[in-house]
Structure formats: structure tokens, C-alpha cells
Amino acid sequence: MKNTTKATLYGRREFLASVTGLAGISMATTLPTIALAENLLQTFTVKRVIELILQEVPNAPFPTTVDQLRSGTMDQEVTGIVTTMFPTIEVIERTAKAGANFIIAHETPFYNNQDETDWLQEDDAYRYKIELLNKHRIAIWRFHDYWHAHKPDGIIMGNLLKLGWEKYYDANSPRLLTLPEPTSLKSIVSRTKERLGIPNVRVVGNLDQPCRTIYLAFGYMDSRRQIAAIQQFKPDLILSGETREWETVERVRDGQQIGQKTSLLVLSHSVSEEAGMEYAAKWLQPKVPGIRITHIASANPFTFL
């Protein structure tokens, strides 16, 4: 793969030189033309794209992280990038159809956060997925820990931008959002459904409750941290992606029984971070000129009945 990539790159530069040579223009004008054309024809390996991303993340690279290459090779030349939440089989098929070969995914392709695959060797969906990735030579890199570690957290900021709440973001307390005035839980439910494109949500709490402070827990977040946050911040609302029912949900319910005001809005995991991966596409685009970046939403798997 490495040799092919280099050969392609070299071939393009040779072609460029021969075209400018044939035009018969002076070096003075040729030089900037070459610079511009080279920029447009610039190629990126998977490794280079990852390096460009890590440059923006404090303390990167991390010694331990799930953000690893899960398929493809570091030195393959990128034909196009897709960002998504879950690299589902459908997302991979649509990536191939779009002519892209690099998926930057927030979540696991292999149904476990550590992306372990030994237990899946006989699993039909896993095998189909691996064959599909190999057939189309598609690289998947997890962009989970680094995107959360970016300042601001890319998932939070992607959501806030869509919700029109980015101006209330507080870098000193990034998970606690304070709205300028209290808004009913009902109205927050409508806003998240409408702006994040979520058909259904689940709530633990009173829909008429006024909410001003919102603890942001998009995706999945450790329950002990959320329960500690209830005690520390006494937020009006926890805005969650996915949470364990025997942990945070029951703590919120008990709190309400003794008069605490903290409610819980559960969006579902995939849709609660999708805006963050859509934002990742926009954020990354200027760093890789000439490479087309598309966001493909893995969307909500659930039907609510």
C-alpha cells in the first residue's frame, strides 16, 4: 500500500511539471502557479490527517486511548473522508459509494468500546463488516477521546452550535451550561428534538419544571460522575445521551421524590453526539484542502412505540 501511494504522488508531480513546462511560461509566474496547483493536488495519508488532528488537541498523543486505526493502513492515500458516530455497515457502504476511503468515527465499529475483536471471529455481522472494509480498502480511525479532549470538547460544541446555545458555553465549567433565563423542560425537549433532528426522547421529571442550569452529558457518561454532579451543581437538568437505568435514572427519581429539582432528558446515544461529528467535518475541512469531507449520520436506531 505504501509503495502505491508514493508512486501515485510522484506521478502527479511529474504530470504537473510537464504541464507547466509545455505552457512555456517564465519561472517568475510558474512558481506561484506550481504552489497553487500543488496545494490543490496535495495528497494526504491517513497518518497525516491524524497528525493534523492531534496538533489541535492538548497533550496529544495520549499513552492510552481507544482512538486507534481499526481498519486500513496509516499510509494509505485518502480519497475522501466521512465523519460519523457509529461506523455501521450502512455508513461503510455509503462511504464506498461516495468514493471515500477514510471514516473518522466517534464510536466503536465492533460493538465494544475497546474495539476488541477476538470474541467476534465467528460473528456474521463482524465478518461481513471486515470483508466490506477490506474490499473497499476503507480505513476507520476512532476520534473519541481526542475530540472530547479538544478545547472546547468537539461533541459539546457541535451540539451547542446546533442548539444555538454556544454563547452560554463556559470554558471554566464546560459541562455546566447556564441559560440566560429559565425555560420549561417541555420547551427544551422541543428544541433538542427539532434542532438535533431527534424523533423521540425519554424524560424523568416534570415537563413544566423551569430549567436554567443544564449539565451536559452527551453520549455515555459514567454514572458516578453524573451523580456527583447532581450533588455539586444541583442542575435543573441533565442532558444525557445514554445512561444506566439502575444508576443515574434511579438517583434522579429518588431526588425528585425528596423535592430536588434535577430532571433527566435522555436523547439516545447516537443522535446525542451526531452534531459533534458533523461539526468535526467542518472543523477538519480547512486542514485538508482538496479532500472532500462528508458527514454521514448513523442516525437513531430506535422506533419508539
Added chain:
Amino acid sequence: MKNTTKATLYGRREFLASVTGLAGISMATTLPTIALAENLLQTFTVKRVIELILQEVPNAPFPTTVDQLRSGTMDQEVTGIVTTMFPTIEVIERTAKAGANFIIAHETPFYNNQDETDWLQEDDAYRYKIELLNKHRIAIWRFHDYWHAHKPDGIIMGNLLKLGWEKYYDANSPRLLTLPEPTSLKSIVSRTKERLGIPNVRVVGNLDQPCRTIYLAFGYMDSRRQIAAIQQFKPDLILSGETREWETVERVRDGQQIGQKTSLLVLSHSVSEEAGMEYAAKWLQPKVPGIRITHIASANPFTFL
């Protein structure tokens, strides 16, 4: 506590002797009367009730189990028993009101499966709960691992009885139910909602899909086991309580994309095992004559919107 309990017991027997003595009937008739009356007046400590339960569980007691006494004392005399899924503050208040002092709960009172409390010492809901339990001298014992280890699994059987599916239970493959004929997923959704009293559920799959084999995963179940079951049994449906979205949900979704038929019906944790704890009350009642056992449903905490 131990001395009080013994004193109460002794007092009752003295009273019984004096009543039968006053009646002035012969020993021949008095003896069976005493036996009957003693049975009715029989007292049980928490410890005795637990012993009676463990007698019915293969290989009990287990060296490691979450089924421990979480409040109260082993030797307190039981005034009444409540079975429930989650011993919420509301359930504890209703228990006290009913004059009962022993809650047999399937799930954690302390928002974590191991019932650890060190991290909760400053938590307002935890402190309120502990004070409430102490004030009313209410014992809580987890009946989780032992109830699942009972033959048949008490949670599964409680659900099957309510669903009218108990005759399809197969002791050789207790998690795989085979209906006599295919039923649409839509119709199974209606049946579970109606018979288990669940207002809303979530589905991953096609509502018109015919289902005959159902993999039973009430409550929360390890995703790797569920994913292995998809491969092993190729069930038409997984009937789940709570499951991780990045694990089972995404595996089911990928499977459907490649034409696999396994759908997923998620009931929510509390309501998916409530029938099992209602069944526990009926199952336990004959073992503790004279003790009133009530099932208090902790019910579904969610509003679906």
C-alpha cells in the same frame, strides 16, 4: 434489636397459653388448637425468611453475590414483607405506611450494582434514604442472583406467566422461547405493553417481521452474551430490559443491514423485571404463613415524548 424480638415472641406464647388455659378445654383438643394458633402467630426474623428462600435455590449460599442485607438487621422480627424491583424512596415510604419492615428488592437501593456506599456519603438522596430506613427500621435484602439462579429463573417465569407464555418455557434452553407459531413483532409489542403494563417501549427492527423464537434478556444482560446468542440461536427477537446502545443495539442494526432477522425490543429495566418480583411475592407467601407479603411496583421512571 435481638432482645426486643425475643421478648415479643415470648410474650405472644405466654398470651396464647393463658387464653387456652382460660377456655378450660381438655388437653386432647387443646394441643391441635395450640399448634394451629402457634402457626398463625409464628414469627419470622429476616434471617429465617432468607434461609427459607435459599433452601429453594440450587447451590445456595453462593460465596460471592450482591444478595446481601443492605439495611436493618438479620435478627429483626418481620412485621410484613414488600417485594419490589427498585427500593426507591417512594417504595420505602409506602412500605412503612403499610406497616411492613422488610423489603426484598431485586435491584440496588444505592444506584450501583455492588451497593457500594462510600462514594455516596455526602449525597442528599442517599442520606435521606438511610435516615428513612433507620427511622422505620426497615431491612432491605437484595434478591437478585438467587432469584435468577432459581429453577426456573424467577424473573423469567414471572414474566412468562403474565405474558401467558409459561407453557413454552424450555428448561433445557431457558432463555430461548419458541412460540407455537410466528407472531408479528407489532403484535408482540402490543402483548408485552398490555400484559406487563408498560406504557412505551423501543424497537430496533421491522414491526411486520414474524417472530417465533425469542431470546429472553429481561433486566440488564451482558452484551457479549446477547451478541453470542444472536450467532448461536439466530432468534427472531431479543426481548430485553436494558441494553447498551453501542453494543447490542448496533450489532442488531448491522445484522438487519445484512439481512439477518434478529430484532430487538427494549422494555426498560424496571418494568422488564417487575413481574418477576410480583411472582416472588406469590412464591414466598406459603413459606411464611401469617406474614403479609405485598408487591409494590417501582414502575417505569420514564416519560416518552
